[in-house]
Amino acid sequence: MFKWIHKFGSPPFVYGVSKAISPWIGVASLILFAWGLYMGLVKAPPDYEQGEVYRIIYVHVPAAWMSMFVYVVMAISSAIFIIWRLKLADVVAESSALIGASFTFLALVTGSIWGRPTWGTWWEWDARLTSELVLLFLYLGYMALRAAIEHPQSAARAAAILAIVGVINIPIIHFSVEWWNSLHQPATITRADGPKMHISMLIPLFIMLGAFQLYYFHHLLVKMRAGMLMRDRRARWVSERVEGGRL
Amino acid sequence: MTPKRKQRLILVSLMLFGCAAAVGLIITAFKQNLEHFHSPADVVAGAVSPGTRFRLGGMVVDGSVVRATDSVNVQFDLTDNRDVVTVQFDDILPDLFREGQGIVAKGQLNNDGDFVASEVLAKHDENYMPPEVAAALEKAGQMPSTAATFGSKTLVDP
Numbered sequence: 001m002f003k004w005i006h007k008f009g010s011p012p013f014v015y016g017v018s019k020a021i022s023p024w025i026g027v028a029s030l031i032l033f034a035w036g037l038y039m040g041l042v043k044a045p046p047d048y049e050q051g052e053v054y055r056i057i058y059v060h061v062p063a064a065w066m067s068m069f070v071y072v073v074m075a076i077s078s079a080i081f082i083i084w085r086l087k088l089a090d091v092v093a094e095s096s097a098l099i100g101a102s103f104t105f106l107a108l109v110t111g112s113i114w115g116r117p118t119w120g121t122w123w124e125w126d127a128r129l130t131s132e133l134v135l136l137f138l139y140l141g142y143m144a145l146r147a148a149i150e151h152p153q154s155a156a157r158a159a160a161i162l163a164i165v166g167v168i169n170i171p172i173i174h175f176s177v178e179w180w181n182s183l184h185q186p187a188t189i190t191r192a193d194g195p196k197m198h199i200s201m202l203i204p205l206f207i208m209l210g211a212f213q214l215y216y217f218h219h220l221l222v223k224m225r226a227g228m229l230m231r232d233r234r235a236r237w238v239s240e241r242v243e244g245g246r247l
Numbered sequence: 248m249t250p251k252r253k254q255r256l257i258l259v260s261l262m263l264f265g266c267a268a269a270v271g272l273i274i275t276a277f278k279q280n281l282e283h284f285h286s287p288a289d290v291v292a293g294a295v296s297p298g299t300r301f302r303l304g305g306m307v308v309d310g311s312v313v314r315a316t317d318s319v320n321v322q323f324d325l326t327d328n329r330d331v332v333t334v335q336f337d338d339i340l341p342d343l344f345r346e347g348q349g350i351v352a353k354g355q356l357n358n359d360g361d362f363v364a365s366e367v368l369a370k371h372d373e374n375y376m377p378p379e380v381a382a383a384l385e386k387a388g389q390m391p392s393t394a395a396t397f398g399s400k401t402l403v404d405p
Contacts, residue, residue, distance in 0.1 A: 045377030
């Protein structure tokens with residue numbers, strides 16, 4: 001068990017694994033994107049109430065889900081970093097911030113574009129929308145904090161604590177539509193009595209979610225390699241890779 | 248001040264600013280919660296004076312929607328089954344605006360007692376299905392009904 005953890009916590013090993021699998025994950029993500037978009041935008045039927053406009057869910061919903069998923073990954077790896085001082089966990093958190101912020105931004109923008117024709121407003125200060133905006137600020141705050149502290153070790157610790165504290169916002173986002181009378185409708189899929197969406201619309205949504213998930217994973221692996229090189233730039237395994245032309 | 252201290256100062260102020268902004272936004276969200284709207288009965292009873300901005304919630308009266316032929320201007324009646332207020336709106340209505348559907352309008356009363364809306368909000372529910380499935384459910388009488396509500400809040404008196 002400890003041997004296994006030690007192996008997966010060692011940058012040279014993870015670097016090699018990342019290099020080997022990230023292209024395949026990238027390709028798989030592209031295939032899922034193409035398939036999901038075709039299924040969602042062409043094959044899926046229009047909605048009885050919203051017509052064609054609802055199709056924006058095939059970008060909006062996966063982006064919103066990923067904005068929360070990436071934050072949870074960031075918070076968990078930050079906790080691991082704070083408690084066990086595992087450097088690789090900090091690399092995971094650092095590499096997730098920008099893409100998490102991008103997913104959040106995408107969810108907010110697509111939601112706004114959806115909101116204007118269906119609800120009648122671009123923006124409303126309601127619980128779901130505001131808590132998602134706070135999530136964007138948390139991501140931006142995390143990145144700003146890292147950039148503002150000069151000493152990398154202290155920067156990593158301070159940012160990790162921010163990431164851990166901010167995770168309180170995740171359940172707030174999820175339950176905001178139940179706790180407050182939000183303009184945003186209640187959950188369609190993650191509910192106790194099963195999804196309230198027809199199967200022909202649900203399948204493309206899950207394909208798109210898979211595509212987003214793999215895209216994040218691909219991005220994470222590539223970005224982590226840069227992070228590991230940066231941190232271990234004086235280590236032997238890096239110079240060996242550079243000399244051998246195996247970056 | 249050394250550059251390092253200055254940097255820390257900027258950092259701390261940024262964090263303070265961020266927290267303040269977050270708390271402020273949450274409070275705004277609470278205050279402007281969609282629960283806070285007046286009913287047509289309130290308006291007829293004179294609870295709001297002309298020129299004050301407020302939210303008006305109600306059900307669109309069947310057959311009351313009058314659209315102008317040369318502009319997007321539209322007029323309709325809102326009811327809570329007790330009183331009726333006429334609403335005028337000069338913008339594009341949301342797709343989910345239907346007669347018999349609950350909506351919330353933001354705006355103010357004019358001197359004739361009509362409500363001049365600057366925004367009309369409709370809410371959709373958590374159900375997604377193809378039109379054929381909706382028609383089948385309708386036929387079987389199992390269609391989930393959302394009319395005359397706005398989220399958890401009922402807009403009409405039973």
